[in-house]
Amino acid sequence: MSESAKPAGWSTRIGTIIPVSNTTNEVEFNRFKPEGVTVHFSRVPLDSNPAEDDFQAMLASASQAAVELAAAGADIICYGCTSGSMACPADRLVGTMENSSGKPALSTAGAILDALTAR
Secondary structure, three states, X not given: OOHHHOOOOOOEEEEEEEEOOOOOHHHHHHHHXXXXXXXXXXXXXXXXXXXXXXXXXXHHHHXXXXXXXXXXXXXXXXXXXXXXXXXXXXXXXXXXXXXXXXXXXXXXXXXXXXXXXXX
């Protein structure tokens, strides 16, 4: 199959959850994505104090967004909000997205920690 005949997302479809106020991730992720990768987005409310209800509202929003992104064919789900993913315990956030979507998941904070410990 010629390169021009390959469908969009032939390599990977990345589903990304971002806060409603984020206007950067869509532009930047699409600017830097490799050939064959498509990036799909879902927006969630940005809670001013997500710990106030033990992260229940944040996790419910992330769960719904993960389901929607999986339905759009995402191969992996990522939570693209640094402050939100730093506030919520990583196992709860990533576990919620994985359990809801049936897809592997990661978060911005988790990626930062992985990068800092990479050798």
